[in-house]
Amino acid sequence: MTEKTIKLGHGSGGSLTRALIEETLLRYFDSPLLAGLPDSAKVQLQGVPAAFTTDTYVVDPLFFPGGDIGKLAVYGTVNDLAVVGAIPRFISCALIIEEGLPQSDLRTILSSMRQAADHAGTEVVTGDTKVVPRGKADSIFINTAGIGAFRPESALPDAEMKAGDVVLVSGPIGDHGAAVLSAREGLNLDSAILSDCAPVTEVAQAILAGARRTSFLRDVTRGGLVTILNEAVGGAPLGLLLREQDIPVRPGVRSICELLGLDPFYLACEGRVAAVIDAESAPIVVEAVRRTPAGQDATIIGEATAEYAGEIVIETAFGTHRLVQMLSGEQLPRIC
Amino acid sequence: MTEKTIKLGHGSGGSLTRALIEETLLRYFDSPLLAGLPDSAKVQLQGVPAAFTTDTYVVDPLFFPGGDIGKLAVYGTVNDLAVVGAIPRFISCALIIEEGLPQSDLRTILSSMRQAADHAGTEVVTGDTKVVPRGKADSIFINTAGIGAFRPESALPDAEMKAGDVVLVSGPIGDHGAAVLSAREGLNLDSAILSDCAPVTEVAQAILAGARRTSFLRDVTRGGLVTILNEAVGGAPLGLLLREQDIPVRPGVRSICELLGLDPFYLACEGRVAAVIDAESAPIVVEAVRRTPAGQDATIIGEATAEYAGEIVIETAFGTHRLVQMLSGEQLPRIC
16 A cells, blocks of 8 residues: 655645645635635735735745845745735744754844845734754745735726736746756856846736736746646636747746756746736736836736637747646745 | 854743844844734734734644644644734644655644634635655644734733732643653653643633733743743743642643653643733632633632742742743753
């Protein structure tokens, strides 16, 4: 008798993760608030709506070009609140520290969290510290939970997708994955790739305020652009057709991908959103997003179509169409 | 040059933990909401007050007499909300899983969390799952954050302590520590000690509703009764005099402590509160707490006195007085 165990791929953010969550967490926690696995739950506190989310950060290495685990832990949770239309307000900070972590590393990480919280307009208000023996964790893991507020006039990403709607991405994809990977593999590259790790609150608000209809809004994290867009089309009567030439990928990220045989479309970001909005609003929304610090390179990369129901198809530079699927196992473990 | 590192004792819940938190977390996160290190932060969401807390659970072993890491993860966070006077409402569940964890263990733990959440009247509404390679964690760690609501008429534990106030404990102490320890050490005892792991919401509400003044209310966790009571007297013009004979300790817990050379006054609980209330209300409050499922053995164990400012003193069965201090290093690592 073989016993089923948890595999690394279950943490990829792709289809194995999805299956694990469906078979375990969603089975035992069958709250309607969890249905559809939104980035944040929408709860009511004495009639006041709020967003509530949690995320643990296990990135390896702790420090990478453009950021560290502390910055990531704040912005990651801020972004999960932002993409449901909430304004991030309060953050918790729970540390699991492996015995032997240099105290100077801890200070650097906490200082980075504080700066990130200030920059994102949030506050760390509660915390916890656990220490486990050497070999029972990996340096430090950080969990942050977050509470966000909804403005009374908040627009929310809950419209139904229609054929002809367009896909917006708020900037070049894969920077975070490439930065962490180059630090982990000790790659010495001509042009350093910096993580795109940043708060997307303003980007999300610009989309929600500017678009007549927003049918999908998510931050692109584990599993990259294609994995997150699969969430938009799963079981839907429409699919998405993306134009490869229009998907922004920095040359440095492309080089790392070629060197290591990776696909940038599955590479993690930490400061990008992907959205599906009505076509008519698109020019105004792109303009508005480009005025935000994290959205300067926003662009439209494709559209919703009835032709490929439930699927994501990429139109290559040669005009051919290829089907792309959700990541199944792990491409890159411990990217966030 | 030697580099300062994090030691196991930094996770004890005692004075080393306190020093680490003061030197690091409180230095970088200088929010007024963190001052005094309450079990939960009191935040305002559009004018509605709420409690927000976080805790990570790294208990070893995962399963112990009377509970498991899942039950602990729910009640621990529920209790951090309860002792600030809040009614626990929403819980998050973030898992760090070590590659190789049997999926059956995960199911058992999640099922246990669900039961605990139902029992405590809360709901798990958001979650996260990370998987790390073998040897980079220890089976599973669970973080739960929680949001609690304050009733408009809520009494809060914020009165000033006065000489003659009495110390209440809601039941026998050290059961959780003894249960985990006996499971970890494979002790085969005549009488199995079960963890006291339970929600204390009703206990806390009974104290707050019944006492004219509640100057201190905490759940007794890491570091045990004496460590938590030290929080009541730190820097205060009063101290606490406890009567050893009145402090409830089960015979089985006493035996384990004698066997292993431990002091039950520092042994963790997971379903007990310690409170300091006005003496006049004490009889009514003890009566009310005893009517709650987790408080049947509530009792008064001592009083506030100007004689030992800032200190905790135990009067022994022989009438002698001994000073007890906050735990400095670790007595028992990974107890919660």
